[in-house]
Amino acid sequence: MSIKTEEISSLIKKQLANYQDQISVEETGTVTYVGDGVARADGLENAMAGELLEFENGVYGMAQNLESNDVGIVILGDDTQIREGDTVKRTGRIMEVPVGDALLGRVVDPLGRPIDGLGDISTDKTRPIERKAPGVMERKSVSQPLQTGIKVIDALVPIGRGQRELIIGDRKTGKTSIAIDTIINQKDQDMICIYVAIGQKESTVRSQVETLRKFGALDYTIVVSASASNPAPLLYIAPYAGAAMGEEFMFGGRDVLIIYDDLSKQADAYRELSLILRRPPGREAYPGDIFYTHSRLLERAARLSDDLGGGSMTALPVIQTQAGDVSAYIPTNVISITDGQIFLDADSFYAGQRPAIDAGTSVSRVGGDAQIKAMKKVSGTLRLDIASYNELAAFAQFGSDLDAATKARLDRGERTMEVLKQGLHAPQPVEQQVVTLYALAHNYLDDIPVDDVLRFESELATFMRSNHQDLYDSIKQSGQLPEGNELDKALDSFKEGFQTSDQKQDTQVAQN
Numbered sequence: 120m121s122i123k124t125e126e127i128s129s130l131i132k133k134q135l136a137n138y139q140d141q142i143s144v145e146e147t148g149t150v151t152y153v154g155d156g157v158a159r160a161d162g163l164e165n166a167m168a169g170e171l172l173e174f175e176n177g178v179y180g181m182a183q184n185l186e187s188n189d190v191g192i193v194i195l196g197d198d199t200q201i202r203e204g205d206t207v208k209r210t211g212r213i214m215e216v217p218v219g220d221a222l223l224g225r226v227v228d229p230l231g232r233p234i235d236g237l238g239d240i241s242t243d244k245t246r247p248i249e250r251k252a253p254g255v256m257e258r259k260s261v262s263q264p265l266q267t268g269i270k271v272i273d274a275l276v277p278i279g280r281g282q283r284e285l286i287i288g289d290r291k292t293g294k295t296s297i298a299i300d301t302i303i304n305q306k307d308q309d310m311i312c313i314y315v316a317i318g319q320k321e322s323t324v325r326s327q328v329e330t331l332r333k334f335g336a337l338d339y340t341i342v343v344s345a346s347a348s349n350p351a352p353l354l355y356i357a358p359y360a361g362a363a364m365g366e367e368f369m370f371g372g373r374d375v376l377i378i379y380d381d382l383s384k385q386a387d388a389y390r391e392l393s394l395i396l397r398r399p400p401g402r403e404a405y406p407g408d409i410f411y412t413h414s415r416l417l418e419r420a421a422r423l424s425d426d427l428g429g430g431s432m433t434a435l436p437v438i439q440t441q442a443g444d445v446s447a448y449i450p451t452n453v454i455s456i457t458d459g460q461i462f463l464d465a466d467s468f469y470a471g472q473r474p475a476i477d478a479g480t481s482v483s484r485v486g487g488d489a490q491i492k493a494m495k496k497v498s499g500t501l502r503l504d505i506a507s508y509n510e511l512a513a514f515a516q517f518g519s520d521l522d523a524a525t526k527a528r529l530d531r532g533e534r535t536m537e538v539l540k541q542g543l544h545a546p547q548p549v550e551q552q553v554v555t556l557y558a559l560a561h562n563y564l565d566d567i568p569v570d571d572v573l574r575f576e577s578e579l580a581t582f583m584r585s586n587h588q589d590l591y592d593s594i595k596q597s598g599q600l601p602e603g604n605e606l607d608k609a610l611d612s613f614k615e616g617f618q619t620s621d622q623k624q625d626t627q628v629a630q631n
């Protein structure tokens with residue numbers, strides 16, 4: 120067999136042509152410092168901001184400080200096995216998390232790894248945790264309500280889909296409870312919920328997951344948890360990871376509700392890692408870009424235009440204050456980025472006014488457009504009523520002689536405050552809230568003793584469901600109050616049969 124020289128040379132040429140392709144250039148660097156959850160490495164000249172880096176032992180890190188001679192890396196895992204002189208290599212990828220339906224009903228860490236012991240999550244879709252927020256032209260204005268099921272919120276500080284509403288208050292004032300109850304109320308509303316727990320105790324997160332499971336709310340919820348025992352970098356990235364998971368649904372045309380509980384702890388984690396990375400501290404020792412940390416996160420909440428599928432992501436960030444001080448650095452920052460705030464007042468909480476929402480300082484800047492007409496009508500004067508009641512109540516403490524008009528306003532105020540109380544995990548459908556507030560606004564509660572108001576409310580709801588479901592349905596479907604005096608007739612007939620506690624006692628005495 121003879122071999123042609125041309126063949127040989129063409130083979131060699133082919134080999135040479137392919138040769139370049141087979142080399143993969145992997146850029147590696149060397150760790151020069153490690154400690155407190157951060158590392159520095161040199162030799163990673165081309166690393167990108169936020170790029171995922173892999174250490175020799177498989178632990179991941181994220182490139183943070185890109186300096187002329189080295190790179191500051193936050194370590195997303197155990198830093199005790201990493202030593203000076205170890206190699207660290209670029210992955211060429213920006214930090215990503217798994218996304219998609221497979222995550223629903225699961226509890227994951229900020230890297231999207233399951234921590235609920237229910238096995239692997241099988242999804243091949245991922246999204247970068249940081250993404251530029253939708254621009255002006257990609258958005259639509261907020262027009263659809265997100266019902267929280269909590270009377271005082273839906274009536275006074277209504278939230279629309281795509282809005283950002285801050286929940287702010289001191290420790291233990293019911294912030295998380297509002298968030299959890301809102302998730303519970305999204306059952307059968309075609310809403311995906313994401314609860315991002317940042318820096319909370321594992322036991323607390325566990326009990327919240329159990330609550331969601333008990334009310335059948337876990338099926339449409341993803342819980343992302345970076346607990347207090349996790350290193351600061353994980354707490355820092357948790358909300359971005361949650362937002363990425365939400366965006367997958369939002370860009371798929373779905374409605375999403377995301378809760379960041381809470382961003383104060385995230386800010387603290389970011390301050391910690393910034394100080395260790397030796398970034399210059401600013402006010403309250405937070406780094407200079409702390410505002411951007413929160414603004415770029417909250418801007419990702421949006422109501423998308425029809426061209427983009429019309430999906431939405433509603434964000435409810437939570438901020439903890441110290442002694443009700445809303446003028447501290449982080450609270451003022453976040454108040455200025457959001458479309459309103461729900462302010463929880465510790466004093467009213469301890470006085471038993473729960474949920475302890477302060478009607479004077481709580482506002483919703485866009486949600487009013489989304490509120491249904493019937494609710495707008497019955498809640499119109501609520502805010503003023505409460506304000507004038509609070510003012511009068513302070514006065515009435517001193518004087519005993521009150522004129523009839525003042526007395527009437529005080530009485531109405533007391534009943535209003537009572538009606539706005541609501542227990543835990545008992546969200547109410549909007550039509551039920553409308554009827555209750557209608558009764559209040561149309562003087563049906565004025566002669567009911569304050570202690571009987573909540574019983575009146577719940578018995579009224581039962582009565583309506585069994586005798587006037589049609590009225591409930593019409594409010595729900597049309598968003599309007601029923602025409603004519605149907606509702607008044609129903610309320611009259613209910614009130615005739617309602618017994619106050621005193622009347623009940625009297626009948627008992629008479630029977631004995």
Ligand SMILES: Nc1ncnc2c1ncn2[C@@H]1O[C@H](COP(=O)(O)OP(=O)(O)OP(=O)(O)O)[C@@H](O)[C@H]1O
Nearest residue numbers: 289290291292293294295296297473474541542543
């Ligand atoms: N509407 C309510 N009715 C009765 N109890 C409530 C209500 N809301 C909250 N609570 C109770 O108040 C306590 C504190 O509530 P929650 O954990 O929601 O507050 P928080 O502000 O999130 O607290 P933390 O500062 O620990 O995050 C809980 O024990 C909860 O059961």
Ligand SMILES: [Mg+2]
Nearest residue numbers: 294295296380
């Ligand atoms: Mg809480």
